[in-house]
Amino acid sequence: MVFLGPPGSGKGTQAVRLAAAKEMVHLSTGEFLREAVKAGTELGRKIEEHINRGELIPDDLIIDLIENKVAGGEFSGGVILDGFPRTIPQAKSLKKMLAKNEIGLDRAILFAVSDEEIVKRLSGRWYCPQCNAGYNYPVAVPKTEGICDHDGVTLKRRPDDEEAVVRNRLDIYKEQTRPIEDFYRTESILTEIVAEDSPDNIFARLMEAVC
Ligand code: AMP
Numbered sequence: 387m388v389f390l391g392p393p394g395s396g397k398g399t400q401a402v403r404l405a406a407a408k409e410m411v412h413l414s415t416g417e418f419l420r421e422a423v424k425a426g427t428e429l430g431r432k433i434e435e436h437i438n439r440g441e442l443i444p445d446d447l448i449i450d451l452i453e454n455k456v457a458g459g460e461f462s463g464g465v466i467l468d469g470f471p472r473t474i475p476q477a478k479s480l481k482k483m484l485a486k487n488e489i490g491l492d493r494a495i496l497f498a499v500s501d502e503e504i505v506k507r508l509s510g511r512w513y514c515p516q517c518n519a520g521y522n523y524p525v526a527v528p529k530t531e532g533i534c535d536h537d538g539v540t541l542k543r544r545p546d547d548e549e550a551v552v553r554n555r556l557d558i559y560k561e562q563t564r565p566i567e568d569f570y571r572t573e574s575i576l577t578e579i580v581a582e583d584s585p586d587n588i589f590a591r592l593m594e595a596v597c
Contacts, residue, residue: 396585442545
């Protein structure tokens with residue numbers, strides 16, 4: 387299954403919940419790439435600037451990475467792809483690699499949210515650098531301002547959640563990722579979910595769509 391939607395559409399949150407409910411693997415390419423940057427791997431050094439500017443990393447790097455995972459059997463038990471594909475060349479490569487490995491793509495779920503709601507959501511987004519817990523002002527605030535409820539560590543913001551970078555990410559989404567919506571619409575596997583509601587209500591809609 388592929389999850390599509392602009393940054394801040396809540397697709398990551400919903401992917402975690404659906405993966406747990408359906409016993410599927412959740413693969414967030416953004417999370418994987420941020421880990422590579424944190425670990426200072428060769429890949430991490432190559433992509434850090436792209437990520438911090440809110441730009442996509444080059445197609446060949448991300449396609450190689452996904453290809454290795456498919457070849458390594460990581461998709462065989464069912465996967466939710468959160469953040470891949472993000473360009474038409476990525477979508478076409480995914481189609482080819484799945485066909486080669488006789489894996490079906492059941493559905494592409496599009497989480498639809500307006501630009502203004504996205505800017506509002508991302509400028510209120512904080513996370514704990516130790517346990518990765520997420521917070522969102524004003525709906526999910528920590529008990530003590532700026533401190534993680536679980537381990538007392540000072541909360542941080544992703545550098546690409548600054549407003550100017552968010553607007554850049556939205557422009558890139560419209561230019562490079564939105565055409566994928568039509569790609570999957572043409573294949574009759576796109577389901578659109580209006581994602582401006584509580585996470586519980588959106589999850590209920592998602593479960594209805596996939597069951
Ligand atoms: P995300 O956490 O999904 O918002 O991704 C964070 C950042 O990781 C993006 O802004 C890109 O720089 C990079 N990234 C994640 N997935 C991809 C992808 N499929 N293609 C290119 N860059 C990606």
